[in-house]
Amino acid sequence: MRRVVLIGSGEVGAKHAEALTRTDGMDLVGVADPSPVIAPPGRVPLFARWETALDVLAPDVVVVATPPGTALVAARAAARGGVAVLVEKPATLDPAALTPAPEDRRIFVAFQPHFAPGLAELLDQAPTIHRAEVTLVCRRDRAYYRSWRTRYATAGGVLHQQAIHGLALALRLLSPGPIASCAAEVQHVRQWAESEDRISAEITFEDGTLLTVDARVDSVGQPRRHEVTLHIEDGQRMHVRGRNLEAGLGDPLSAPGDLALRQAMYRALPADDASPRHPSLFPLPALSRTLEVIDHAYRTARNASEAGTAA
Structure with missing residues (x-):
């Protein structure tokens, strides 16, 4: 079972939260958002700061569903901890912000289609x-x-x-x-x-x-x-x-539905740097x-x- 932290609890984050709770092998252990639009599911704890959630929960996977700019900062911080990261598009509006960083090899963009x-x-x-x-x-x-x-x-x-x-x-x-x-x-x-x-x-x-x-x-x-x-x-x-x-x-x-595509995307995330890439x-x-x-x-x-x- 892979421990997942979700950063962002707005419209898009809620879609990820629902799909993650319905995906075998994924355990949503925490949600981070200072002003959540939608409450986390069940008894999943809510954190005001994503930095705290990452430190306390030590996840295996992080899903970032925040607006552009913030998303890239959070995704790179999570990836530096050695976890696989899935970040919502477009992550940033500035092409120059994507100057290569070592942790980028662990970050993938959420394109379930x-x-x-x-x-x-x-x-x-x-x-x-x-x-x-x-x-x-x-x-x-x-x-x-x-x-x-x-x-x-x-x-x-x-x-x-x-x-x-x-x-x-x-x-x-x-x-x-x-x-x-x-x-x-x-x-x-x-x-x-x-x-x-x-x-x-x-x-x-x-x-x-x-x-x-x-x-x-x-x-x-x-x-x-x-x-x-x-x-x-x-x-x-x-x-x-x-x-x-x-x-x-x-x-x-x-055609498969959105849930099936999201589940396939989550399951494809590599377990470590040596794992083959889908x-x-x-x-x-x-x-x-x-x-x-x-x-x-x-x-x-x-x-x-x-x-x-x-x-």
Whole structure:
């Protein structure tokens, strides 16, 4: 049985708490949050400071579910203690903050959709991809944009918060070359927060590979989906499907649920530095490229009015 400490007891932390208590081999022994939104389950003790929880409980696994910035600090502190750490995306909004640190080898980013059917084999085989298309269609209401999500400086935009699952997957499969060009446009219509309602981007890398993104959270009357289409060098296409990639390369009608994907992610966490790494685990150092591409898209994007005219 692995002892788990959860840092963060908000909306996302509550999802982890529920899933961890339902995962064989995982024992949630403590939750740390100075201002919990949701009480820990059962008799799990609550700590005001995560440093205290780590010292007192001596966990084997730490799950960090706090806003960007705080998440990276807590994750690295936990990893320095020698435990496996799972941190919620995006961990930080600043690519420069991911300057490599020795403890980063023990930190993994929480992308449970990457455990969807067929994706471990895909990541392990790493076929040559010359183009990837990331599509996101979802709906967020006003209540979603509260507290830290209200401002871009603390939450980031659509690419950081919603489309990052597909972007991170695509960028692990595309070549790691520098960005040659980027054409992007953002639309901000509802004015509920600093985050935009839609962003589209076309990013070309120096070796000619291409990444396109169409991500929107303002959609009404459209089926919700978050998918990645991969164009393989031999002309074939692979489609990672689902409301949030959960069908993977399999049949959407038999896609696993969120709980099953989370449980697979928890179980894949290595026991020590010598343990083999599951292909679907997303290592923290790989997040640097994802954040660099996101940062470049936003820095070069033009703003568009509701009618689509450049501002």
